[in-house]
Amino acid sequence: MNNTDTTLNISSTHKTVSRRHEITVCSVLLCFCVLFIHAASLFISSADKSSFVYLPVAALWRMCGCAAQGFVFIAGMRYMISAGKNKKSVPAYYLSRIIRIVPLYVLWCAIYYAYDVLVEKAKFDLGFFLKCLVTGDLTGHLYYIPVLLQLTLIAPLSLLLRKKLPASLILPASLLITSIFGDHLTDILNAVFPAAPAFNYSDRVFTSFLIFWSAGCCAGAAYDKFCKLLDEAKVFIICAFFVSAALDLGAMYYSFILGRFIWCIKQIQTLYVLCAILFLMTVSRMIVKNRPEAPVLFQKGELGGYFIFVSHILPLEAVQLLLNKLGVGVAVGLGVRVLVLALWFFLCSLAYGNRLYMLHAKRKFR
Numbered sequence: 001m002n003n004t005d006t007t008l009n010i011s012s013t014h015k016t017v018s019r020r021h022e023i024t025v026c027s028v029l030l031c032f033c034v035l036f037i038h039a040a041s042l043f044i045s046s047a048d049k050s051s052f053v054y055l056p057v058a059a060l061w062r063m064c065g066c067a068a069q070g071f072v073f074i075a076g077m078r079y080m081i082s083a084g085k086n087k088k089s090v091p092a093y094y095l096s097r098i099i100r101i102v103p104l105y106v107l108w109c110a111i112y113y114a115y116d117v118l119v120e121k122a123k124f125d126l127g128f129f130l131k132c133l134v135t136g137d138l139t140g141h142l143y144y145i146p147v148l149l150q151l152t153l154i155a156p157l158s159l160l161l162r163k164k165l166p167a168s169l170i171l172p173a174s175l176l177i178t179s180i181f182g183d184h185l186t187d188i189l190n191a192v193f194p195a196a197p198a199f200n201y202s203d204r205v206f207t208s209f210l211i212f213w214s215a216g217c218c219a220g221a222a223y224d225k226f227c228k229l230l231d232e233a234k235v236f237i238i239c240a241f242f243v244s245a246a247l248d249l250g251a252m253y254y255s256f257i258l259g260r261f262i263w264c265i266k267q268i269q270t271l272y273v274l275c276a277i278l279f280l281m282t283v284s285r286m287i288v289k290n291r292p293e294a295p296v297l298f299q300k301g302e303l304g305g306y307f308i309f310v311s312h313i314l315p316l317e318a319v320q321l322l323l324n325k326l327g328v329g330v331a332v333g334l335g336v337r338v339l340v341l342a343l344w345f346f347l348c349s350l351a352y353g354n355r356l357y358m359l360h361a362k363r364k365f366r
Helices: 002-018 021-046 054-085 090-118 126-135 140-164 167-192 206-221 223-232 234-257 265-288 296-303 305-311 313-326 330-364
Strands: none
Touching: 021 054, 021 140, 021 265, 021 296, 021 305, 021 313, 021 330, 054 140, 054 206, 054 223, 054 234, 054 265, 090 126, 090 140, 090 305, 090 313, 126 140, 140 167, 140 206, 140 305, 167 206, 167 265, 206 223, 206 265, 223 234, 223 265, 234 265, 296 305, 296 330, 305 313, 305 330, 313 330
16 A cells, blocks of 8 residues: 555656646747737738837737747757657657647648638649648648658657757757758759759748757756756846847847848847747746646646647638628727637637646546
8 A cells, every 4th residue: 555655646746747837838828929920910911000009019929929939949848858758769759749740730731721712712722732731831820830740850860969969069050050041941952953943941941940949959858957047047038038029129120111131130030039938938937936737727728739729720710701891900800810819729728628638637646
């Protein structure tokens, strides 16, 4: 009896620690960023830029632009944490990720394409649909899934490199690769293969996200030290976030509003995104401080997060169709779109996420 009790206590403690509650909270905060970006996208492209609400909305929209890179960072961090505990073979790891990612992705690609055909935005073309499965072209947000699958493929190599090389070498090398290939992959390919068609997908090749993946892997490989750093450097991280945000917003205004060239605008954005990810992780640490676990809504939101991510464009498209028929302007439409996606998040969290939450709860008390 005593042995059994000891085993249960160890198991329960291990599971509590392994949940990494600040990652749960950060994942949901990044999900909020994604939802706002897509809710505000029509306003950003169509609203009067001289209106008093445009700049605040545009600034918040720009600041939420760390979401995709943040998810890549967390994916790398989670992979390293799980690789340190679970000694899965490479084929088993690939299979688990394919099962986790691909079926829901294919299903929602089919749903989006069926919707486009139904509302006569597209004609059915199987070849085009299959091409979009590979490129993520059906809707703007799905480009992230091919990137995630590419990172899944290189994950075992990342683990091997992290074991052999220090972070002080991996991170600068990754930053260099991201700077060169993220900005110039199309130019490089056109120079090497001048007769080939232009390659227009550099934004969905893993090299564009490598620095964020590598940073996540390095953080996950020394996760306790990383969390200690977040706590100790909290004031510095918060200040760095606001300073880098001001630099990025200033560069955006100078470049896109005033129309003046800034050669280092991509580098400024990369700096901001890295600071924003650390800021969100720091805020997440503050939210879960002195809590035995993350708030339940965050847990359910995280568990339903992938479903929310792939599905949320459909209610947005549907409500925009209605708003267009009613002649609602983009300013009022922004509020409606934000409300619709907020409701979608809560409904998916309480339905899809709640089902997974109950499964996790059953496993925890076994």
